[in-house]
Amino acid sequence: QVNLMESGGGSVQAGGSLRLSCVVSGDAYSRNCVSWFRQTPGKEREGVASIYTGGGSTYYGDYAKGRFTISEDAAKNTVYLQMNSLKSEDTAMYYCAADTGLAGCGLHQTEYRHWGQGTQVTVSS
Numbered sequence: 001q002v003n004l005m006e007s008g009g010g011s012v013q014a015g016g017s018l019r020l021s022c023v024v025s026g027d028a029y030s031r032n033c034v035s036w037f038r039q040t041p042g043k044e045r046e047g048v049a050s051i052y053t054g055g056g057s058t059y060y061g062d063y064a065k066g067r068f069t070i071s072e073d074a075a076k077n078t079v080y081l082q083m084n085s086l087k088s089e090d091t092a093m094y095y096c097a098a099d100t101g102l103a104g105c106g107l108h109q110t111e112y113r114h115w116g117q118g119t120q121v122t123v124s125s
Helices: none
Strands: 003-007 010-013 018-025 033-039 046-052 058-060 068-073 078-083 092-099 119-124
Touching: 003 092, 018 033, 018 092, 018 119, 033 078, 046 068, 046 078, 058 068
Parallel strands: 010 119
Antiparallel strands: 003 018, 018 078, 033 046, 033 092, 046 058, 068 078, 092 119
16 A cells, blocks of 8 residues: 655646655565646646656656656655646646656656645646
8 A cells, every 4th residue: 555645736826846755665665666647627637747766767747847847855754746837727736656666757647546635736827
């Protein structure tokens, strides 16, 4: 059983920054894929970034490259998403997801069985 708890969402003006946190508990932390997704009403959940925990590779969606950074603090079983230069189109509910990553850390929601409740990010222009 894997439990995920997101935090760090909020309201920010365009150009600002936020850091989201995802605490992973309930199973071995290392050697799993932990990813961030986002979703707006009426749209499919889209992958933002993923990381192979325990010091592995990172992957980004095209729109996240250069503005967002995924990282981890293995001692705290926590994965972060640093978001800079935020735009109004980044407004969404952001979710943390995890799975074993046996086929690699992809960015499609069907690859992940475990999900957090989400944290809302609102960017005003």
